[in-house]
Amino acid sequence: MKLVIHATSVTLKRNNDLALVTGDGRSLPNDLRTFLDWRLQHDVLAIGRSINLYPGRVEHWLNVDGADSSWWAEHLQLKNDGKMPIRHSLGECKGYDVDWDDGRITNEPWRGSTALFAVYVALALGYEKIVLAGCPLDSKGHWFYDPEVTGPEWLEEDYEAWRELARTPEGNRVRSLSGNTAEIIGLAKEEWCNG
Numbered sequence: 001m002k003l004v005i006h007a008t009s010v011t012l013k014r015n016n017d018l019a020l021v022t023g024d025g026r027s028l029p030n031d032l033r034t035f036l037d038w039r040l041q042h043d044v045l046a047i048g049r050s051i052n053l054y055p056g057r058v059e060h061w062l063n064v065d066g067a068d069s070s071w072w073a074e075h076l077q078l079k080n081d082g083k084m085p086i087r088h089s090l091g092e093c094k095g096y097d098v099d100w101d102d103g104r105i106t107n108e109p110w111r112g113s114t115a116l117f118a119v120y121v122a123l124a125l126g127y128e129k130i131v132l133a134g135c136p137l138d139s140k141g142h143w144f145y146d147p148e149v150t151g152p153e154w155l156e157e158d159y160e161a162w163r164e165l166a167r168t169p170e171g172n173r174v175r176s177l178s179g180n181t182a183e184i185i186g187l188a189k190e191e192w193c194n195g
Contacts, residue, residue, distance in 0.1 A: 018130075021115055021118045022046045023132065023133070026142060032134070040193055046062070051077060054079075058079045067091075070094045116161055136178045
């Protein structure tokens, strides 16, 4: 799959060749500690509330639930010297800076997770390597809820969308720090990031 920009109101650029995608999975706090201990230069693409846990600059914020998250997109933390991160969504939505098109029929549901959308955005932006933190594609819940609160429930189509990425040359540019995504696309290691 390849995403193309349908519309944008900003100039898109990379500051580094390595991208960190942060998601809202329960593994995010541990994954972040591991990645940040490596002290690598990187850009951040944050999903949902993970923007609140990342301790520094966040270049991009993403959500595939665009229309349902417009208010949220308009009220994000000002993490970048008092400015909003660049906000990305699939399809045109109020409150977003970049509208991506996946070439599928309008209103056909996105499969795979917002993390997969973030990976495809990072690939389209030209990042050489992409590391996932807090994107385990499991049902153990979100980092901001009590451990008793589980979910989401993923469908086989979601796992298959990740396996499709893993079978492509671009899949070799992506690794995960935890969960099912690490099993599908490979476990992120410091040596791989530096190599």
